[in-house]
Amino acid sequence: MRLDVVTIFPDLFAALDVSLLGKARTSGLLDVHVHDLRDATHDRHRTVDDTPYGGGAGMVMKPEPWGEVLDGLLADGDDPLVVFPTPAGTPFDQAAAKRLAGERRLVFCCGRYEGIDQRVVEDTASRARVAEISLGDFVLNGGEVAVLAIVEAVGRLLPGVIGNPESLTEESHEDGLLEYPSYTKPAVWRGREVPPVLRSGDHGAVARWRREQSLERTRRVRPDLLPPG
Ligand code: ADE
Numbered sequence: 001m002r003l004d005v006v007t008i009f010p011d012l013f014a015a016l017d018v019s020l021l022g023k024a025r026t027s028g029l030l031d032v033h034v035h036d037l038r039d040a041t042h043d044r045h046r047t048v049d050d051t052p053y054g055g056g057a058g059m060v061m062k063p064e065p066w067g068e069v070l071d072g073l074l075a076d077g078d079d080p081l082v083v084f085p086t087p088a089g090t091p092f093d094q095a096a097a098k099r100l101a102g103e104r105r106l107v108f109c110c111g112r113y114e115g116i117d118q119r120v121v122e123d124t125a126s127r128a129r130v131a132e133i134s135l136g137d138f139v140l141n142g143g144e145v146a147v148l149a150i151v152e153a154v155g156r157l158l159p160g161v162i163g164n165p166e167s168l169t170e171e172s173h174e175d176g177l178l179e180y181p182s183y184t185k186p187a188v189w190r191g192r193e194v195p196p197v198l199r200s201g202d203h204g205a206v207a208r209w210r211r212e213q214s215l216e217r218t219r220r221v222r223p224d225l226l227p228p229g
Contacts, residue, residue, distance in 0.1 A: 001103065001158055002031045004080070005147060006069050007110040008048055010034045012144045021152060024161045035073075040065040049113050058114035066109065066120040073107050074128050080105035081129045084121055085143035085150065089132035092150060094173040096133065100150070101157035108150070110143035178222055180213035 005013055013034045016025065024030040038046040049059035070082070081103050090096075100106060107128075109116065124130050135146045156162050172179035183194040197209045218225050 001029070001101075001155075002080075002105040003033065003151060004073050004105070004107045005032070005034045005110065006037050006066070006073070006108065007034065007142075007144055007147075008037050008112060009110075009142070009144055010036050012148070015148055016151065020161055021155045024155055024158065027160070029158055029160050030155055035069060037065050037069060040068040052114060056114075060114050061111055061116040061120075063117040063120045063123075066116060067123065070107075070109070070120070070124055070128075074124075078105055079129070080107045081131060082107045082109065082124050083147075083150070084109050084111065084116065084130065084132045085135065085146035086111060086115060086132050087134050087137070087139050088115075089134040092133050092135050092153075094153075097150070097153040097157060100154045106154075108143070108147045110147055112142040175214075176225060177214040177218045178225070180210040180217070 007013070013032070016022065016030075016032055021030060025032055037048055041047055048061055048065055050062050052058065052060045074080070074082075081100070083100075083106055085108065109120075109124075121130060121132065133146075133150065135149055140146055157168065159165075162168060168174070170179070183198060187194050187199060195209065197205050200206070
């Protein structure tokens, strides 16, 4: 999968050099290109923002540098999905991560300040597939950290990135429920015992216990995930 990231903070994406995603890049499963938006400015101060029409606090990202960068990235006609992370987007979840993992190329546009001039989204949508995606009901200072989270969620779903693909089917949100709690050795730690059923060797009983724990946890912390009734 090819990823292009447009940002005014390219250094933040050093995080993609380490761990599983770093390995995925070295092995060629992930081809990441980070672009500095300021390289598409043409004034001495490399200006990327301006005051908002209509007034109000904060600054808005100017459309011209975005237009120039996206013209370049969309020129080769390989039909990428262009993602604008924004708290005003559709919520990101595991189903969205799976959809993105099915793309051949993603272009991420990281806004800062009060966001990007909306005409950039409209202009891009007139010639490419566009998704405005929110990580949740909270506000980050910019799209960069959201992109890191999205890339991690998507990257680990790509075939070959995770050594044991079975670990992907046994985790939170895979069956619509939160994951059951996990334990490892020692059997007793600071007086706390691992639930005996997990040490019983009875695979059926273990599976039933885990299912009950998943349900109980989901009911307790995320009842909104359960079907009504
Ligand atoms: N940019 C700023 N806040 C964000 C959020 N909650 N999700 C995605 N992108 C963002």
